Amino acid sequence: MTEKHYERFSLDIDFSVFDHIVIGSGMGGLTAATWLSKAGKKVAVLERHYVPGGFTHSFKRKKGFQWDVGVHYVGNMKKDESLLGMFNFITESKLEWESMGSIYDVVYVGNKRFEFKAGKENFIKQFIEYFPEEEKAILKYLSLIEKANKRGTLFFFEKVFEPWLSKSLGQLIKKRYARYSQKTTWEILSSLTDNKLLIAVLCGQCGNYGLSPKFSSFAAHAMVIGHFMEGGYYPKGGADQICLKTIDVLNALGSKVFINANVQEIITKNNTVTGIRVDDTLINCSSVISNVGVSNTFNQLLSEKAKQHCGFNLKHVQPSTGHICLYVGLSKSSVELNLPKHNVWYYANENTDQLIENATCSEAPTNFAYISFPSAKDSEWETKNPGTATIQAISVGKYDWFSDYENQPWRNRDEAYKKMKSDFKDTMLNRLYSLFPQIEGNIEVTEVSTPLSTKHFSNYKKGEIYGLAHTPERFTLPFLRPKTKIKGLKLVGQDITLVGVSGAMLSGVLCATTILKLKSWRLFKEIGDQKK
Structure with missing residues (x-):
């Protein structure tokens, strides 16, 4: 990933030229920004991380090993499916998809x-x-x-x-x-x-x-x-192609994505957005679209007075689960190791609730594991990284297991924390060996992430990956919609709709429709024409 797709935030930038500011560059924010841009608006997307994309971005380690952090597969992508039309619309059909079989x-x-x-x-x-x-x-x-x-x-x-x-x-x-x-x-x-x-x-x-x-x-x-x-389908070239191809379209339309832009506050007056504060500096604006999660938006970015005006109450809905992930780099190709394109879900027995809800850090991979094979799903992997392969293996990871180390710096936490990660790695490798014994002796790189890693990069306070928990109570919350009671403040992201890249995209469409109103129907027609 190179910086040609986006720019580093600077206080010297003239933000008065933008009609809307989006906080967070996940799929909801990028989708809303693209729809608004296609309607002739100029949009600035601000991302606190040093790479954009939210859970659609990927990360690399030595020798070209690369793993996605959130998008492992996507459905509803057959020809003439509405979701494929949506992706084609926001990427100008530059994003290719491959079936998992x-x-x-x-x-x-x-x-x-x-x-x-x-x-x-x-x-x-x-x-x-x-x-x-x-x-x-x-x-x-x-x-x-x-x-x-x-x-x-x-x-x-x-x-x-x-x-x-x-x-x-x-x-x-x-x-x-x-x-x-x-x-x-x-x-x-x-x-x-x-x-x-x-x-x-x-x-x-x-x-x-x-x-x-x-x-x-x-x-x-x-x-x-x-x-x-x-x-299931997977983006050709890896999950980060989703955000990069979308950002290319934004750039062509005159909108911009800025990294290293840590928004500290949404400023309001008389229940109306007047600006945002970034690096202790005020940026005046009248339209803000928050893509950083409902909890972060209301609990971290708004004043108590503004929060109370919105009627925001999450007492009965907890954040979604966290996870621990083992990233594995292998010294042989997916073909040589006979690795599948399909994902694997492993449960020790049929008591799913007990296995997940009563999990302990040391036993989690023994009882539950989700295993994905990014290199096997991507036809471009072997060309770019010949003779190698990758695996991601995930299990339950509760934030409370690691909370003693939450205030310690990333990559410099106590030895006890590192031992927890090492123990998880060993247990998960044993699970992998039991299911795919052919990988033993071919592992070149391993790395473990925990809910603290997720918190560090995504700013979700409990290291959650799916926003608000998908309980029955979630579907009763009246404020989970794009329009808020604060004039000029809109919401996008999986909290507004549902989990995953498709849910986040839908939230972006709903948000843009709320802003554009009848003008948005031209964009819907354009998507329909592309499907014909």
Whole structure:
């Protein structure tokens, strides 16, 4: 990644030429910025990190090893799918995608292996083969997924309604969605079957939204399952191509992305945005779009008076989970090591809630692991990095395990913290060797990240990766929408919609629509024309 895509923040820059300022360069902020730019607006995107992209960026280590930090695969990317049209729109069709193949996820429950195959009919056929006595439950499950997601589409679109419409039609939309959003995944699935193994397998991808079945909203589960039903895809060249190709379009439209720009405050007067403070310097502006998470926006950037005016209350919704990740660099290619494109989800047994919620630092990889193979998914990897491969192996990582070291400097924390990371590495390697014994003896580089690493780079206070937890309560919060009670302040990001790059993109579209109103329909038409 080179700095030709973006500029370093400087107080000498004239920000008066920009119509909108976006705080944070994750996918929600970049999407909103691109939509506004395509409508003729000039947008400045400010990123506190030294690379842009939020959870779409990648990082490198010696000998060219590179790993993505958040985007491991994306669904709904078949030809004519709306999400592909969205990506083509914000990147001018410069971003290429590759299918992960007919199998996109494999779930292990103990020593039992279950494949998730692309396509609804393939899914049905495969699962009925696994659980022939549960055909009725499987078909009912998929029916509920589809019904929940149809109503979910309206639920999220309601977020752009004006207050008068939200209080009338909006209430009906929310009420109809509540039969899915206000029940846990466990409640819905246990009403269909008492087969604990089937429930465990159907919830095998729960790490994609960060909560086990007894705590997660079925609405969140349904959206994620539906998102990947037609298979998984990966950006050609790596996950960072998502943000880089988008930033190229922004630059061409006269907007800019600035790194090393740590916004300290959103300044308001009479409940109206008047500016932001960066490096203890005031920058006047009248429109701010925050992409740094709802909690950070209200608890860190706004005054107490402004926060109270917004009616912000997160007492009943906790931040999402953290994670620990082992990054592995290998001295042979993915082909030589026979590494798959599909992801692997490993659970020691069918008690998913117990394995995840009662995890301990030392035992986490023994009981649960998510394993991804970036180099195998990227057809350009071998050309750029011949004879090498990469793996990412993730497990539960609770912030409290590491909180004693939170105020110590990055890469210079106590030996006890380093030992925790080393112990995790050893335990996770044992899990990898049990599933992929061929990699043993071919490991060249390893590195471990914890929730403290996530906090350092993303500024999420508890090292969470999915913003607010995807509980039923989350779907009842009235302020999770682009427009706030502060004039000139809008919100984007996965908190506003749902987890993941697609959820963040949707939030950007909703935010831009809130600002542009009817003018945004021209942009929707342009996306529709691209699909024809």
